[in-house]
Amino acid sequence: MPPRPDFRARGHAEFPAAVPPGALADLRAACDALLAEPADDGGDGTHRIGLGRARQFLAHRHEEFPAVERFLLGPEMAAVVEACLGTPGYLFNEQFVVKGAGSGASFAWHQDGAYVGFDHTPYLTVWIALDDATEENGCVYLLARDLDRQPGLEPHVWQEASNELNGYDGDAPGTPMTAAAGDVVAFSSLTLHRSGENRTPRPRRAYVCQYSAEPLLDPATGRPKRFAKPVGEAPASA
Numbered sequence: 001m002p003p004r005p006d007f008r009a010r011g012h013a014e015f016p017a018a019v020p021p022g023a024l025a026d027l028r029a030a031c032d033a034l035l036a037e038p039a040d041d042g043g044d045g046t047h048r049i050g051l052g053r054a055r056q057f058l059a060h061r062h063e064e065f066p067a068v069e070r071f072l073l074g075p076e077m078a079a080v081v082e083a084c085l086g087t088p089g090y091l092f093n094e095q096f097v098v099k100g101a102g103s104g105a106s107f108a109w110h111q112d113g114a115y116v117g118f119d120h121t122p123y124l125t126v127w128i129a130l131d132d133a134t135e136e137n138g139c140v141y142l143l144a145r146d147l148d149r150q151p152g153l154e155p156h157v158w159q160e161a162s163n164e165l166n167g168y169d170g171d172a173p174g175t176p177m178t179a180a181a182g183d184v185v186a187f188s189s190l191t192l193h194r195s196g197e198n199r200t201p202r203p204r205r206a207y208v209c210q211y212s213a214e215p216l217l218d219p220a221t222g223r224p225k226r227f228a229k230p231v232g233e234a235p236a237s238a
């Protein structure tokens with residue numbers, strides 16, 4: 001199936017209520033179990049992008065939660081990825097992103113591909129709201145991008161004070177991607193996005209999983225970056 005034209009033209013697509021209630025409960029339970037551990041300023045191994053409890057990344061732990069792994073590789077995610085990439089593809093990365101209650105931590109404008117560190121084919125980020133995401137609690141904001149006309153990465157500058165890359169200095173506020181828990185916002189690794197502060201008394205939980213059309217191989221090692229798990233095939237642990 002070819003990618004959805006609206007995804008190619010805007011760099012993102014919404015999939016309301018794409019996560020079934022049972023899977024949403026599984027994801028929340030996994031997130032809460034990881035949150036109960038001591039805070040770690042985690043990131044992707046190259047960039048340490050956490051900010052303690054204010055902005056927490058709980059990464060690469062899905063194999064400890066078989067129901068989460070089944071969901072990541074299962075039919076709902078396969079449908080989302082196929083709609084955007086034209087193939088169910090491969091899971092290569094996943095992390096919970098939690099903005100702590102009343103956290104002043106936003107997340108700067110960036111393209112996810114800027115964090116990869118080597119040339120690669122653009123991929124898909126599937127952002128899943130585990131709590132209703134609002135402008136008050138730190139939803140994602142996107143700048144629409146025509147993927148065929150604007151195919152590249154912008155220059156990004158590391159921000160020492162806030163532990164993040166910044167890839168956009170313009171004035172556009174972006175489109176707030178408010179979402180109900182269980183909604184999916186899928187966007188290209190080329191799509192500039194940011195997220196706001198959580199000004200509410202409750203944490204804002206999200207799950208970010210990333211899929212590539214082909215395994216994303218690190219040229220330094222010849223091995224997949226993180227994972228290369230085909231979507232639509234039952235995991236070995238199931």
Ligand SMILES: O=C(O)CCC(=O)C(=O)O
Binds near residue numbers: 107138194
């Ligand atoms: O969930 C968020 O606040 C934003 C996460 C994000 O932009 C990312 O993981 O690339």
